[in-house]
Ligand SMILES: Nc1ncnc2c1ncn2[C@@H]1O[C@H](COP(=O)(O)OP(=O)(O)O)[C@@H](O)[C@H]1O
């Protein structure tokens with residue numbers, strides 16, 4: 001009898017669930033969106049209850065789409081949006097809305113961490129204390145909501161909360177824990193030094209669990225609610241970018257991926273923790289055992305496109321809207337866009353920068369604006385590749401995943417802007433597939449994630465750079481690079497008018 005696993009990808013815009021068989025075929029998938037609240041400029045929050053509603057509804061939809069018996073689904077694991085702070089009281093109740101990875105209210109706390117620990121912080125956590133990471137969020141709650149902080153008994157990350165609700169086991173998984181910047185990344189343990197320096201009781205930090213470790217099974221109550229079998233084995237899961245890398249087969253040195261979700265990421269596998277990008281890129285524990293990955297992050301990648309669509313074409317379908325950019329040309333008839341809608345992380349750690357359209361001309365059409373948005377997002381990924389290049393790393397190809405990888409036009413644009421072949425997989429659901437692979441390996445179906453990738457990760461097409469477009473895009477990228485310094489002070493002054 002064929003056996004199955006489920007990968008639950010708890011994204012920022014939606015939860016995606018994948019039912020995958022032992023051969024790696026995605027036999028069914030379902031998705032449920034949830035809202036994102038921005039109560040003030042720079043704030044970004046979600047209600048963990050919305051995640052639970054979304055996950056359960058998506059599992060119902062998944063089961064309804066197939067006649068696979070729940071008892072044939074042997075395991076389930078997760079991929080989760082990173083860094084989001086979920087504060088729990090002693091009974092496991094959520095104390096306030098989750099503060100997400102793209103929330104930048106924490107500039108003062110980030111500066112405070114740098115002032116206090118500086119280079120030592122980078123040496124322990126292998127990262128700079130950027131606004132999006134969890135420790136500055138914890139400090140923000142401690143300083144601004146002391147009554148809530150006083151009630152906190154533990155904190156978890158988004159997918160760890162969902163796993164807790166499904167199994168009753170409260171743990172934090174290692175690859176995601178790295179993104180709290182409270183971890184000794186090379187030592188794979190909580191840093192007592194950091195907790196002590198910032199007055200965070202170590203009792204708040206839950207036990208750590210590895211990605212392929214079984215934490216338990218579903219509670220009878222959640223099994224009854226979801227329609228899954230109570231014996232379903234539940235595994236730790238991973239940070240969405242770690243899972244995206246696994247689902248893209250990025251499991252060897254020199255392999256790299258580009259992910260266009262709500263955020264945008266360029267990531268490469270690091271076999272050990274010796275890589276040193278001096279804090280210009282993140283370095284985290286991989287969900288693959290004893291490995292690491294480095295990455296740069298564009299805060300508003302797919303989010304910029306979604307913002308543009310819901311603002312100017314709310315009633316159109318995504319695919320024709322994106323395809324309308326084909327009627328424009330490289331450079332969008334002289335229009336450039338920078339995707340700094342919520343500030344930026346890589347290469348500019350700047351919560352105050354905002355996006356811009358430069359070169360608006362009366363001959364331009366809406367298609368030019370769509371094209372400029374796609375190009376601006378893609379140039380922001382090129383910025384990350386330039387950091388890798390400055391550190392001696394050039395990639396032979398990049399595997400492209402995430403919602404943005406649905407678009408052939410955007411995939412070709414990536415090949416042209418990066419002057420690098422772009423690999424499209426049979427499914428763009430890299431993080432969800434990675435989550436399913438963690439369950440498959442946890443169940444012992446494969447000895448290693450690499451063995452599992454050889455079976456599960458299938459290439460659909462490779463997009464080769466077009467030399468004429470590469471030349472055009474090089475000139476345009478040179479202009480793009482000049483937009484940040486020219487708009488930094490100007491857009492910061494406009495924030496007061498928001
Ligand atoms: N047909 C499409 N073509 C190109 N991009 C798309 C398409 N549909 C959605 N997207 C982009 O994909 C993004 C969502 O990607 P996804 O990987 O699901 O994100 P997340 O995991 O953050 O929820 C959206 O912000 C949107 O810009």
Ligand SMILES: O=C(CO)[C@@H](O)[C@H](O)COP(=O)(O)O
Pocket residue numbers: 011012013080081082083101102132179240241261262263264265297
């Ligand atoms: O903050 C980061 C990585 O450091 C983001 O990449 C989040 O992990 C959200 O991912 P998506 O929802 O865009 O997949």
